[in-house]
Amino acid sequence: MKPARKIDIFLADSLENLVGSDSYFFVGVTVMSRVLVTGAGGYIGTTLVPALLGNGHSVRAIDRFFFGQFLPADHPKLQIVQDDCRKLEIKHFDNVDVVIDLVAISNDPSGELFQKATWEINYLSRVHTAELAKKAGCQRYILPSSCSIYGFQPHDVIVNETSPTNPLTTYAKANEAAEKGVLPLADDRFCVVVLRQATVYGYSPRMRFDLAINGMTYGAWKTGRLPLLRDGTQWRPMVHVKDIADAMNFMIEVPSGKVNGEIFNLGSDKNNYQIGELGRIVANCVPRDAEIEWYGDPDHRSYRVAFDKVEALGFRALRTAEDGVREICEALDAQITDKSLRTMTLDWYKAMTEWHQITKSVEMYGGMIDLK
Numbered sequence: 001m002k003p004a005r006k007i008d009i010f011l012a013d014s015l016e017n018l019v020g021s022d023s024y025f026f027v028g029v030t031v032m033s034r035v036l037v038t039g040a041g042g043y044i045g046t047t048l049v050p051a052l053l054g055n056g057h058s059v060r061a062i063d064r065f066f067f068g069q070f071l072p073a074d075h076p077k078l079q080i081v082q083d084d085c086r087k088l089e090i091k092h093f094d095n096v097d098v099v100i101d102l103v104a105i106s107n108d109p110s111g112e113l114f115q116k117a118t119w120e121i122n123y124l125s126r127v128h129t130a131e132l133a134k135k136a137g138c139q140r141y142i143l144p145s146s147c148s149i150y151g152f153q154p155h156d157v158i159v160n161e162t163s164p165t166n167p168l169t170t171y172a173k174a175n176e177a178a179e180k181g182v183l184p185l186a187d188d189r190f191c192v193v194v195l196r197q198a199t200v201y202g203y204s205p206r207m208r209f210d211l212a213i214n215g216m217t218y219g220a221w222k223t224g225r226l227p228l229l230r231d232g233t234q235w236r237p238m239v240h241v242k243d244i245a246d247a248m249n250f251m252i253e254v255p256s257g258k259v260n261g262e263i264f265n266l267g268s269d270k271n272n273y274q275i276g277e278l279g280r281i282v283a284n285c286v287p288r289d290a291e292i293e294w295y296g297d298p299d300h301r302s303y304r305v306a307f308d309k310v311e312a313l314g315f316r317a318l319r320t321a322e323d324g325v326r327e328i329c330e331a332l333d334a335q336i337t338d339k340s341l342r343t344m345t346l347d348w349y350k351a352m353t354e355w356h357q358i359t360k361s362v363e364m365y366g367g368m369i370d371l372k
């Protein structure tokens with residue numbers, strides 16, 4: 001498959017040369033890549049992996065599967081590897097063209113509770129993964145970072161990829177360290193792309209109700225009370241999980257010269273919201289009367305983000321908050337998903353840590369109540 005990919009990329013580049021730099025043109029060319037996805041069992045991964053398979057790519061999905069296994073069973077082009085990303089070796093990168101390094105302790109409160117693991121997983125393991133990928137001859141490495149590294153910005157400022165960052169939490173600082181660790185690896189043969197993703201929303205098989213729009217939707221749908229973090233004036237960009245999957249597919253295929261060594265904010269201007277306004281949009285979209293219920297101390301994070309750079313490449317995040325709210329309500333109505341401990345990232349990590357202590361202290365003869 002490796003030579004085939006080279007031919008396809010050559011074709012994509014040649015077509016682009018023929019017609020000039022129309023950024024839409026190369027998108028029609030399918031590049032069949034072998035993609036290694038870390039953190040593939042997570043919220044983004046369980047939407048992304050089926051999308052990659054649907055586009056003809058083959059996927060090696062690596063994860064601890066802390067939240068369970070929601071990937072397709074027995075797909076001929078999917079290889080599932082249960083492992084810890086801190087322990088990856090060069091053999092994991094055999095026959096891989098592209099790495100999408102999703103793995104992370106994935107939100108601010110979990111990052112504060114598990115600071116050591118957050119540095120190890122979100123920073124050290126991702127730099128190590130990029131180094132191994134380069135050594136193994138992979139052609140492309142994509143780091144899904146976060147717009148949260150902009151932290152707090154004055155309300156009249158719209159940040160772009162060259163603006164000073166202001167990471168306020170362990171999670172955001174580890175993302176920035178990972179960006180700084182992987183970007184210098186870019187060269188003529190190894191393409192490195194950083195995507196600073198907005199906060200994600202929408203239905204995914206490994207569901208997260210700890211994300212803003214998803215949590216608001218659940219509260220409004222279930223109780224008619226929509227939880228909103230004070231004071232509502234804070235800016236936050238959002239992006240639909242299927243737009244993330246589309247963007248990753250796009251970034252696999254776009255010619256290296258357009259993205260190598262570059263950072264792109266990933267989202268859309270129409271999805272830049274002040275949280276109070278967003279709450280009203282969600283409340284209007286759920287199929288019952290819902291009122292806002294304020295919680296917490298005033299949010300110290302606020303950032304409004306420009307997405308011109310990724311749009312100039314030809315990528316558009318098309319979905320809206322309303323799309324996400326409607327599909328989550330439909331999934332809840334159909335009982336395909338529900339809020340549980342497992343869908344709340346911090347609560348689940350805390351619970352697993354507590355159970356680990358308990359099971360370690362009472363397990364005997366290979367079992368708990370039943371023995372092996």
Ligand SMILES: NC(=O)c1ccc[n+]([C@@H]2O[C@H](COP(=O)([O-])OP(=O)(O)OC[C@H]3O[C@@H](n4cnc5c(N)ncnc54)[C@H](O)[C@@H]3O)[C@@H](O)[C@H]2O)c1
Nearest residue numbers: 039041042043044063064066084085104106146197199200
């Ligand atoms: N969801 C968002 O709003 C958002 C926004 C910006 C950036 N991101 C980034 O996108 C990536 C994916 O986010 P997500 O929402 O899918 O998070 P998630 O928590 O749902 O997924 C992370 C996955 O990583 C796995 N994992 C954690 N530690 C591991 C380890 N040591 N070894 C192997 N697997 C491990 C977990 O089992 C989980 O399946 C993360 O890097 C996150 O920081 C997410």
